[in-house]
Amino acid sequence: MANRQSFTHRIRVEAHAVWLAVRDPRTPLFAKLVGLLVGAYALSPIDLIPDFIPVLGLVDDAVLIPLGVWLFEKLVPAGLMTEHRAAAEAASQRPVSRWGVAIVIALWALIALVVYEFLMLGYD
Missing domain, CATH: 1.20.5 (Single alpha-helices involved in coiled-coils or other helix-helix interfaces)
Structure with a gap:
C-alpha cells in the first residue's frame, strides 16, 4: 500500500509542477499547451477510461499522466521542471484547504x- 500512496503522491506533485511551469513565462507556448492538457487531464474528475472499470480505469491515469509529464519536460528548458518540482513538493507538505x-x-x-x-x- 505504501508504494501506491507514493505513486499517487508523485503523480500529484508532477501534475502540480506542470501547472506551475505552465504559468512560468520561460515556458515555450507549445509546451504550455501540452502542459495545460496534462494538467486538465490529471485534475479532471472525467477520465478517458472511467476509474470504476476494473484495472483499465486506473491504468490510464498511471500511463497517460506520466507520459504527458515526460513529453512536457522534453519541451521546456533544462532545469525548469526541477525548479517547479521542488516548489510542488514543498506545497504538497502544506495542509489541504x-x-x-x-x-x-x-x-x-x-x-x-x-x-x-x-x-x-x-x-x-
Whole structure:
C-alpha cells in the first residue's frame, strides 16, 4: 500500500509542477499547451477510461499522466521542471484547504445542474 500512496503522491506533485511551469513565462507556448492538457487531464474528475472499470480505469491515469509529464519536460528548458518540482513538493507538505475542495465541488455541482436543466428544457 505504501508504494501506491507514493505513486499517487508523485503523480500529484508532477501534475502540480506542470501547472506551475505552465504559468512560468520561460515556458515555450507549445509546451504550455501540452502542459495545460496534462494538467486538465490529471485534475479532471472525467477520465478517458472511467476509474470504476476494473484495472483499465486506473491504468490510464498511471500511463497517460506520466507520459504527458515526460513529453512536457522534453519541451521546456533544462532545469525548469526541477525548479517547479521542488516548489510542488514543498506545497504538497502544506495542509489541504477544505474551503478550496468545497468550492471545486460546488462548481462541479453547479455545472452539472446547469447541464441537466439545459438538457431537460426539451422535455417540458
